[in-house]
Amino acid sequence: MIHRLLPEGANRSVIPIFAARACRGFADGFVAVLLPVYLLALGLGGLEVGAIATATLLGSALATLAIGAWGHRWTTRGLLLGAAIVMAATGLGFSLVSSFWLLLLLAFVGTLNPSSGDVSVFLPLEHARLAAASDVTTRTELFARYALTGALCAALGALASGLPDHVVTLTGLARLDALRAMFILYGLTGVSVWMLYRKLPENEASSNTKPAPLGPSKAVVVKLAALFAVDSFAGGLVVNSLLALWLFERFGLSLWAAGVFFFVSGLLGAASQLAAPLLAKRIGLVNTMVFTHIPASLCLIAAAFSTDVRWVLGLLLVRALISSMDVPARSAFVMSVVQPHERAAAASFTAVPRSLASAASPLLAGWLFQSGWAAAPLVACGVLKIAYDLALWVAFRRAEVS
Numbered sequence: 277m278i279h280r281l282l283p284e285g286a287n288r289s290v291i292p293i294f295a296a297r298a299c300r301g302f303a304d305g306f307v308a309v310l311l312p313v314y315l316l317a318l319g320l321g322g323l324e325v326g327a328i329a330t331a332t333l334l335g336s337a338l339a340t341l342a343i344g345a346w347g348h349r350w351t352t353r354g355l356l357l358g359a360a361i362v363m364a365a366t367g368l369g370f371s372l373v374s375s376f377w378l379l380l381l382l383a384f385v386g387t388l389n390p391s392s393g394d395v396s397v398f399l400p401l402e403h404a405r406l407a408a409a410s411d412v413t414t415r416t417e418l419f420a421r422y423a424l425t426g427a428l429c430a431a432l433g434a435l436a437s438g439l440p441d442h443v444v445t446l447t448g449l450a451r452l453d454a455l456r457a458m459f460i461l462y463g464l465t466g467v468s469v470w471m472l473y474r475k476l477p478e479n480e481a482s483s484n485t486k487p488a489p490l491g492p493s494k495a496v497v498v499k500l501a502a503l504f505a506v507d508s509f510a511g512g513l514v515v516n517s518l519l520a521l522w523l524f525e526r527f528g529l530s531l532w533a534a535g536v537f538f539f540v541s542g543l544l545g546a547a548s549q550l551a552a553p554l555l556a557k558r559i560g561l562v563n564t565m566v567f568t569h570i571p572a573s574l575c576l577i578a579a580a581f582s583t584d585v586r587w588v589l590g591l592l593l594v595r596a597l598i599s600s601m602d603v604p605a606r607s608a609f610v611m612s613v614v615q616p617h618e619r620a621a622a623a624s625f626t627a628v629p630r631s632l633a634s635a636a637s638p639l640l641a642g643w644l645f646q647s648g649w650a651a652a653p654l655v656a657c658g659v660l661k662i663a664y665d666l667a668l669w670v671a672f673r674r675a676e677v678s
Contacts, residue, residue: 290409290418292475293402294425296356299472300363300398301426303465304389305433306458308516309538310440311390312524313531314455318374322521326642328376329390329517331383333635339397341625352401353476359397360470363387367463371456387466390517390638400623405476407611407619415611416561417553420604424549427600431542434516438535496613497622501629503668504606508630510660512637513653514576518645519592526650527585537589541596552601561609565602566669572599573658573665580654609672 312325320328343355366386373379387396402422410418440454514522516538523529523537548568556564572595579591607623614622641653 289477290405292472293405294422296360296398296469296472297402297422297426298429299465299469300396301429302433302436303363303367303462304426305430305435305538305542306437306439306535307388307433307462308390308430309434309437309520309531309534310455310458311388311517312521314370314452314459315379317452317455318376318379320376322525322646323639323642324376325521326518326639326645328380328383329512329515329638329642330635331380332386332388332390333512333515333638334632335384335386336389336396337630337632337635340400343397343400351478352404353473353478356398356401356473356476357470359387359401360466360473363466363469364463365466367459367461367466371459371463388462391511391515391634403607403611403623404619407623408616416556416604416608419607419611420549420553423552423600423604423607424546427542427546427549431539431546434538434542435535437538438532441531497610497618497625499671500610500613501626503664503671504626505629505633506667507661507664509633509637510657510664512634513641513657515634515638518638518641518653521642521645522650522654523588525645527588529585537592541593544593544597545600548597548599548601549604552604555601556605556608561605561612562669562672564605565609566665568598568601569665570662573661576654576661577658580651580658 311329315325315328339359362385366382366388369382369386370379370388373382387398389396403419406418406422407415437458440451440458443449443454443457444451520534520538523534529537552564555568559567575591575595579588579595582588582591610622610626611619637653644650644652
């Protein structure tokens with residue numbers, strides 16, 4: 277079934293990548309919603325939730341940096357297999373540990389993803405494989421379908437976040453134990469991902485594109501990385517775990533209601549992935565990234581000032597519908613403005629500043645939530661993202677892609 281997701285002309289060797297992305301998306305979907313609930317159930321507060329979210333993103337950033345600097349010494353297949361093992365260990369560790377400091381350490385070295393997008397070490401490795409399996413005519417569509425796969429499965433994962441409460445009702449199991457079971461499921465998903473990566477061919481999709489460090493495209497990559505860092509710092513203020521925390525504390529949303537909301541939000545985000553390639557063909561990759569992002573940021577700012585939960589959820593759903601169109605366009609744009617042999621390094625070095633920047637902001641957002649400034653992270657996120665969009669458009673509106 278997964279092979280039907282591939283655009284015509286794409287190399288079928290990436291089918292395991294799509295299957296693994298589906299599994300990881302499902303796991304990320306329920307973890308992003310359950311993480312704050314689980315941490316609160318352990319007796320931690322908003323600041324600690326923000327600190328652990330920061331640790332997950334910081335650890336991912338440093339791991340991605342290592343991939344960009346030294347990853348060309350190994351095959352992407354081997355690195356992906358190693359990352360899957362870390363994912364399995366992360367789930368098991370979180371299910372067994374209750375100490376804040378141990379959880380912080382596990383979050384730093386592990387693969388948990390508190391956001392709605394993929395910010396893990398898997399991302400640059402999978403992107404390099406996808407780019408090698410496509411050309412300029414199919415690349416945006418391939419990335420769009422890859423992102424669609426992750427978004428749909430993340431939506432299903434968000435819906436599954438209501439399972440612990442149902443299990444408690446049906447079986448009488450302690451709620452904390454039901455939450456721990458979901459992290460065991462996360463670890464088992466890591467095992468499934470490892471099995472899928474084993475099906476990847478040993479060699480890259482193209483023998484003429486052996487990964488190498490950045491060279492001729494370094495200046496472009498540095499500029500993109502700086503801009504992406506601004507965007508990601510803003511996004512880190514409202515990662516799904518913190519947005520869920522905001523909805524729980526401000527409006528008293530139940531775990532089931534939050535799961536349904538993030539499920540619908542994920543479906544809308546997935547639908548936007550389908551529209552992105554069509555829009556990119558008409559107005560270009562950069563315009564697609566910018567002119568869909570700005571209205572989404574305005575919706576987020578408006579939601580911050582609304583006191584009616586129906587308006588808030590409505591605005592956030594509109595944001596979800598249009599805010600993800602830049603994801604496949606951005607991935608395709610990065611792969612298109614660098615040399616083929618630089619793609620793995622470019623994916624890593626544009627991802628690293630994004631991860632580092634996003635790692636700094638959840639701790640700040642958690643502190644703001646705990647200090648009574650609950651709306652401030654949403655407003656700051658919207659304003660910073662608009663500034664990023666305008667700067668990106670000015671810098672790259674005339675860029676040539678290949």
